[in-house]
Amino acid sequence: MLLTRDKTHFALGPVPFLLLAGAPIHSSLPALHAPEGRMPSCPEWRIMPRLTMSVVDGPGDAGCLVQGARSQEEAEDMAQWCGAVEQAGGAVVVSLDALPEDIDWDELxxxxxxxxxxVAMA
Known part of the structure; x- marks a missing residue:
């Protein structure tokens, strides 16, 4: 299944983040609890970041395509995010029911x- 940009948010930080809303993989991912920023890993999952389309692949049939840059303006930001994922060796994938209007990282x-x-890179 393809998640369009209106259901995703790409964020940079010490480790890049990918927020997903209404993703078909939501129930397949482990529950996320990261107090004080101690991030659990998803050992059976892999991420493949690309400029126009990224893949989040899990065990069995779990996985989804994530739309990337849709325009030249978005391409620079997306290229920066992809580079950060490569440098970090992966990204933090967070699946939610809906994207919040204002992101409160501690709350998420x-x-x-x-x-x-x-999620480590493939």
Missing amino acids: LTNGRSRGGF
């Missing part, structure tokens, strides 16, 4: 509703 990482963790 400890609310008990988010799923995900650090």
